Amino acid sequence: MREGSGFKDRKCAECHRQFVPGTQGLHPIIDSWGCDACHVDAHTRPQKRYKWLVADPQELCVRCHAGKGFKGPVQHAPAKMRLCVTCHDPHVSAKKKLLVSEPPLLCFDCHKQEAFFRKVRHSPAADGSCLDCHLPHSGDNPKLLVDKKVCFNCHDEAGIMGKKVIHAPVKALRCAGCHDPHSSSREKLLVSDKLCFTCHKPEAFQGVSVHYPVKSGGCDSCHQPHQSDTPKLLSETVPGLCFTCHDETEFKGKKVVHYPVASGECTSCHSPHAGAAPFLMATEKICFECHDEKEFDGTGKHIKADPRWCVGCHNPHQSDNGHLLRKK
Numbered sequence: 003m004r005e006g007s008g009f010k011d012r013k014c015a016e017c018h019r020q021f022v023p024g025t026q027g028l029h030p031i032i033d034s035w036g037c038d039a040c041h042v043d044a045h046t047r048p049q050k051r052y053k054w055l056v057a058d059p060q061e062l063c064v065r066c067h068a069g070k071g072f073k074g075p076v077q078h079a080p081a082k083m084r085l086c087v088t089c090h091d092p093h094v095s096a097k098k099k100l101l102v103s104e105p106p107l108l109c110f111d112c113h114k115q116e117a118f119f120r121k122v123r124h125s126p127a128a129d130g131s132c133l134d135c136h137l138p139h140s141g142d143n144p145k146l147l148v149d150k151k152v153c154f155n156c157h158d159e160a161g162i163m164g165k166k167v168i169h170a171p172v173k174a175l176r177c178a179g180c181h182d183p184h185s186s187s188r189e190k191l192l193v194s195d196k197l198c199f200t201c202h203k204p205e206a207f208q209g210v211s212v213h214y215p216v217k218s219g220g221c222d223s224c225h226q227p228h229q230s231d232t233p234k235l236l237s238e239t240v241p242g243l244c245f246t247c248h249d250e251t252e253f254k255g256k257k258v259v260h261y262p263v264a265s266g267e268c269t270s271c272h273s274p275h276a277g278a279a280p281f282l283m284a285t286e287k288i289c290f291e292c293h294d295e296k297e298f299d300g301t302g303k304h305i306k307a308d309p310r311w312c313v314g315c316h317n318p319h320q321s322d323n324g325h326l327l328r329k330k
């Protein structure tokens with residue numbers, strides 16, 4: 003106890019027994035300075051200030067605690083308003099750091115619990131380790147996160163963003179764009195049943211013809227959500243990707259294979275998602291994207307042909323007959 007205040011304070015503790023110096027969990031300042039670090043002229047009348055405090059409660063604690071931890075650009079509202087005693091007991095507590103109760107219960111005094119107890123729970127949030135991810139007073143990162151890369155304190159960074167192609171929101175560390183960090187009603191803590199369409203416009207995936215796996219919402223049958231060594235986050239390059247579902251022998255092995263098919267450029271004719279024309283094609287005039295329309299106006303050696311008829315005589319992929327003809 004501070005010199006000169008010893009007697010007075012010991013006196014205080016005679017009646018206010020819960021604050022006896024030396025008690026486990028006592029505010030260290032009581033041990034060193036005594037009660038008058040915060041109270042003056044206790045029990046004198048009239049009571050000059052609330053509980054005879056030396057300053058209003060909102061000013062009191064920051065007289066001694068005003069370090070860096072309280073001055074970050076992102077402030078927790080109750081700490082900013084200096085409502086220190088909503089979370090801390092000024093005198094003594096059986097909980098660590100003089101807390102009135104410990105996380106998560108402490109936090110649930112003000113934050114709704116439901117968001118943490120949905121079907122699929124993220125283990126550190128479920129076990130109440132809120133402080134693994136959040137600072138209690140202030141910090142440099144949005145949402146009081148302890149670190150911009152907080153997720154990688156526990157998850158392997160290379161396993162999520164170590165490959166050549168990284169999905170933009172992953173690169174930007176916007177993990178929460180897809181995962182709820184606390185809990186979710188969906189597997190893998192996903193935030194939506196139509197996850198990809200929360201950012202990608204659904205219009206780009208509609209048309210006269212829609213690819214079956216797109217229609218059924220299976221973006222993941224072709225794309226990886228985080229990263230890939232293949233452009234466009236594909237699980238495999240085209241045409242190998244297509245052959246995971248379509249029979250490869252339909253596209254190679256015969257005497258004549260159409261050049262773009264042989265070179266694996268399936269997407270020069272088919273959109274992988276949807277087309278404005280049948281068979282996932284952008285246009286019914288797909289053949290004229292590469293073959294000169296003028297050669298089919300009937301003036302040359304070829305008959306005058308409507309582009310919709312071409313595949314009546316030619317197989318677009320391959321054939322055992324010359325010129326890709328369906329019949330000799």
Ligand code: HEC
Nearest residue numbers: 010011013014015016017018037038041044045052053054
């Ligand atoms: C003789 C016993 C006794 C002593 C000694 C004593 N108190 Fe108290 N104190 C009480 C009682 C009884 C109350 C009223 C009950 C209550 O509010 O807890 C009280 C109330 C208080 C309060 C609360 C006032 C309020 O408005 O709620 C403060 C602060 C306080 N005491 C501080 C001190 C300090 C500091 C000392 C030492 C300088 C001290 N007391 C010494 C008995 C004592």
Ligand code: HEC
Nearest residue numbers: 014015018021029031032036037039040041053059087092
């Ligand atoms: C670090 C500052 C600080 C110190 C040191 C301190 N108090 Fe307090 N005390 C407070 C604050 C702040 C309140 C008001 C709490 C509130 O209203 O929630 C308070 C309230 C009280 C009360 C009212 C009852 C209660 O629990 O709210 C009593 C009694 C009391 N103090 C006694 C003491 C005694 C005795 C000592 C010394 C052993 C002491 N205090 C040391 C800050 C302090």
Ligand code: HEC
Nearest residue numbers: 030031039062063065066067086087090091092098099100
């Ligand atoms: C007169 C100076 C002073 C005042 C006023 C003061 N404290 Fe402290 N406090 C200290 C000192 C000294 C320590 C021990 C060193 C440290 O942790 O900074 C301490 C430690 C703490 C700790 C950490 C305890 C632990 O177990 O590690 C908490 C929490 C705390 N104070 C909260 C408060 C709150 C809340 C208030 C306002 C009600 C307050 N303090 C007012 C000086 C003060």
Ligand code: HEC
Nearest residue numbers: 063064067080081084085086088089090099101133138139
């Ligand atoms: C929303 C609740 C909350 C509020 C409000 C709050 N604190 Fe804390 N404080 C905590 C928690 C939780 C910890 C424990 C952090 C830990 O264990 O790492 C803590 C820790 C502390 C510590 C110990 C720091 C250390 O590194 O050991 C001090 C000192 C402290 N708080 C002072 C204050 C002061 C002063 C205020 C008011 C300006 C305040 N707190 C407001 C929740 C709060």
Ligand code: HEC
Nearest residue numbers: 076078079080088105108109111112132136138144145146
């Ligand atoms: C005394 C009430 C209170 C307590 C206790 C409390 N909070 Fe808060 N918290 C608030 C308020 C008020 C806001 C700001 C309003 C809002 O955005 O919901 C907030 C906002 C937040 C934010 C968002 C900050 C931002 O920048 O958007 C986080 C994260 C947070 N609290 C975490 C916690 C954690 C973790 C705990 C427990 C250690 C906790 N809170 C305890 C009142 C509280």
Ligand code: HEC
Nearest residue numbers: 106109110113118126127130131132134135136145178183
């Ligand atoms: C694994 C890390 C992690 C844990 C553990 C965690 N949080 Fe969070 N929390 C986050 C992230 C990340 C965000 C930001 C989400 C976003 O940007 O939408 C967040 C946001 C918040 C918010 C602000 C919500 C909003 O809509 O603005 C609150 C409040 C909050 N957390 C409280 C808690 C509480 C209470 C606990 C403990 C029960 C906890 N958090 C545990 C990572 C975590």
Ligand code: HEC
Nearest residue numbers: 122125126134152153155156157177178181183189190191
């Ligand atoms: C404190 C450690 C820790 C931190 C920080 C952390 N996680 Fe986790 N996470 C775990 C543990 C433990 C599991 C469960 C173990 C497992 O299934 O691999 C897990 C599982 C997951 C799962 C799979 C859930 C399931 O149902 O299979 C996802 C998704 C996840 N975390 C995302 C995140 C995101 C996003 C962040 C950053 C906001 C993050 N984690 C931060 C520890 C952590």
Ligand code: HEC
Nearest residue numbers: 153154157162169171172175176177179180181190227228
């Ligand atoms: C574009 C949406 C999206 C983003 C952004 C995203 N994820 Fe995921 N994440 C997913 C999907 C979808 C799965 C489920 C994959 C599966 O089931 O194979 C997943 C699975 C996970 C898993 C569980 C892995 C496993 O094998 O169970 C973890 C951990 C994870 N993500 C962490 C993160 C972290 C950390 C970030 C931020 C750096 C992040 N995710 C960003 C969509 C995303």
Ligand code: HEC
Nearest residue numbers: 167170171179180197198200201202221225227233234235
């Ligand atoms: C949080 C927002 C967000 C979500 C959710 C999201 N994306 Fe993305 N995605 C982006 C952004 C931003 C880009 C980069 C800009 C662009 O190309 O539109 C991108 C780009 C892509 C690319 C092109 C990558 C490249 O290297 O060119 C693919 C493929 C992709 N996303 C697939 C998906 C799939 C599949 C899902 C669902 C699992 C999904 N996205 C969910 C934001 C998102």
Ligand code: HEC
Nearest residue numbers: 198199202207215216219220221223224225234240269274
């Ligand atoms: C059958 C496989 C397959 C499915 C299923 C699939 N994609 Fe793709 N996606 C591709 C291929 C192949 C590319 C590359 C196209 C190219 O390079 O011309 C691509 C490209 C993209 C791009 C980049 C934009 C662009 O045009 O370059 C985005 C974004 C995208 N896909 C999102 C999605 C979403 C969202 C879903 C689910 C609704 C989905 N994909 C389903 C195969 C697929």
Ligand code: HEC
Nearest residue numbers: 211212214215223240243244246247268272274280281282
């Ligand atoms: C995940 C499995 C899967 C992958 C990978 C896949 N497809 Fe498909 N595709 C299907 C299914 C299922 C159908 C519908 C089958 C049916 O109706 O016979 C289909 C139908 C088609 C059709 C006919 C569409 C229509 O409107 O009749 C075309 C063209 C097509 N796929 C092209 C491709 C191309 C090009 C690729 C590679 C970029 C590819 N597919 C990759 C599963 C897949």
Ligand code: HEC
Nearest residue numbers: 241244248253260262263266267268270271272281313318
């Ligand atoms: C030169 C344009 C062109 C290229 C390149 C092309 N296709 Fe086709 N494909 C067509 C046309 C036109 C049709 C519809 C006409 C028909 O076969 O009757 C079609 C039909 C299909 C069908 C549905 C009918 C069927 O035969 O099962 C699938 C699946 C298909 N293509 C897959 C592929 C794959 C996989 C590749 C790459 C290996 C590919 N296509 C390359 C033009 C092309």
Ligand code: HEC
Nearest residue numbers: 258261262270271288289291292312313316318324325326
């Ligand atoms: C992406 C460009 C491209 C598209 C689209 C395209 N072709 Fe071709 N086609 C070629 C190339 C390159 C050749 C080989 C060039 C050459 O030998 O003159 C070729 C050759 C042919 C041949 C001659 C094969 C031979 O062995 O003589 C026929 C027939 C043919 N294409 C029909 C079609 C039909 C029908 C369509 C529309 C369904 C079409 N092509 C769409 C690029 C394309």
Ligand code: HEC
Nearest residue numbers: 289290293298304305307308309311312314315316325327
């Ligand atoms: C009535 C059947 C028929 C239709 C319809 C047809 N072709 Fe042909 N095409 C042939 C025959 C037969 C040959 C071989 C002519 C020869 O041996 O000189 C041929 C040859 C070709 C050749 C290779 C020879 C060359 O002229 O370079 C191309 C390319 C071709 N056709 C493209 C097309 C396109 C594109 C269409 C649609 C606009 C189309 N064909 C419509 C029957 C047809």
